[in-house]
Amino acid sequence: MSDLLWPRYDSPADLAAIEAVPLADRGLPESTYALLARAAARWPERSAISVLPEAARWAEAESRTFAELLADVHRFANLLHRLGIRRGDAVALIAPNCAELITATLAAQLAGIAAPVNGALSREHLAELLRRSGARVLITAGPELDAGTWDTVRDPGVEPAAILVLRPTGATGPATPLPAVDGVLIGYLDELAADEDPTAFAGKPPRSGDLAAVFHTGGTTGAPKLAAHTHGNEVADAWMLAANSLFDSDSVLFAALPLFHVNALVVTLLTPLFKGQHVVWAGPLGYRDPALYGEFWRIVEHHRIASMSAVPTVYAVLAQVPVNADIGSLRFAMVGASPLPAAVRAGFEDHTGVPLLEGYGLTEATCASARSFPDTPRPGAVGQRLPYQRMKVEDGVLRIGGPTVFPGYVTGRDDHGLVLDGLGKLAGGWLDTGDLAEVDEDGFVFLRGRAKDLIIRGGHNIDPALVEDALLAHPQVTAAGAVGRPDPHAGEVPVAYVTLAPGTVVTEEELLAWAADRVPERAAVPKAVTVLEALPVTVLGKPDKLALRADATHRAVAAALAGIPGAQVGARVQDGSVVATVALAAAEDEAAVHAALGAYAVRWEPRILEDVS
Incomplete structure (x- = not known):
């Protein structure tokens, strides 16, 4: 591997030396397709992906080498090209994870623009996202893979030209017959692509500035926004993560987040392509499969998993699962998407001996923007900014610049393709993250809450993190959220909601007294603390304030x-x-x-x- 492509990067002190070389001189691939082609040329016979049909059948994974993965991507992309998909055309993907969805996602980025969609969204939201993206081809779960999704997309609220259907990983035997719809091509994707050329793509390969994908984000009300990513965005962010010197080409990664989430695409699909790493993908339910947790440590042992990526709630559950296998291969576990409670960190690390490495990112900055280091902890920080990503704080709000900043949200379509607009989030190349933060001189990011989540008590701004941090310090509290409750005198007063470690009992009165002793501002002391079984999350799994x-x-x-x-x-x-x-x-x-x-x-x-x- 080239030293220019792979600088030393295992310590925060390495950042300055890395950035002394311009990113343009690093020789990054032009596109996600070029990244895959590079991997297939370097490691054609090495295992690229192994996909579990379901958690209980973890020893029956369906595998593809890098050469086989590239050949399948060519076949799928050539079918899309034959169906009229060109560089500016979106292909919607609505399905739980399976082997064919991984291939189809890469193929959609090669032939046009991938538009992954969460099939759990309401029918109205699905229809709006499909209309906004202009997708005329739908790649979706068939009745065997996910009957609920199949029932939804049979009437998606738009008129697609083609519906290409996915079967479950490892499916055998005759496929379920599909209905005929006038004017719409409906068929199984793998069957329709069987005779397509596996050796090359028939169209023009994408360039760095071309759009690779549109991901829905935010949107606790109304249809979520569609954030666009260029190929250059995704390749740069994937390289920033792959440059991590802590992992080599033999490191096996575990993936269980849904592919409509940027973490699944960037962290566990694109990033491993840089070093030819093998990725083991969970079954269609991923971390939502209760059966996964009972089998998890055996999966780690069997596949020699070195790292994984998940949200805090996953680690809170795993901390309660007896370690019934040799998990010595698991070196680090990555965590992000929502604040990591101290109790969850301590519980998981004490239980497994595996360090949790926090990260920070958002869809509008492609995916990841900060990472942590196991040997250089920075208490309270979510990590150090990644190379070539600029950060500054204005009016208390974190802003990000650099090669991973998205070009805008999809607001429509014209004769030239998708129409993009920053919608107030972009100014002079800087992205307004909406996160209240501090950045120290070493580039470490300390989050202080969301600007829009501020509690305003009698004109005094209260950062919810003051309340949340105090409650998260309680040994039995696993998650906390503070918001403003309407008040006739102060406008708003702070109140809090928490979840507790399984099997523990703490009264709301005890938690209120705990917070009163530890919240640093008198005005920020919560007026009430309510215990919930789980804090609400958005359709994308983020905290829903x-x-x-x-x-x-x-x-x-x-x-x-x-x-x-x-x-x-x-x-x-x-x-x-x-x-x-x-x-x-x-x-x-x-x-x-x-x-x-x-x-x-x-x-x-x-x-x-x-x-x-």
């Missing part, structure tokens, strides 16, 4: 209206804010509600029960 705000609003309004007989209170999220609903027994009670809620900064809507037929 809006859902917590809705619950806090519901509780505040219900208390305020306790004196009005028959008043039924609800709360929902609408257009990024919370709206309370008040159902009344009689129209004359509406005046009493106005009087009771007059001092609250709460949007609310009345409904008269007697008017409902």
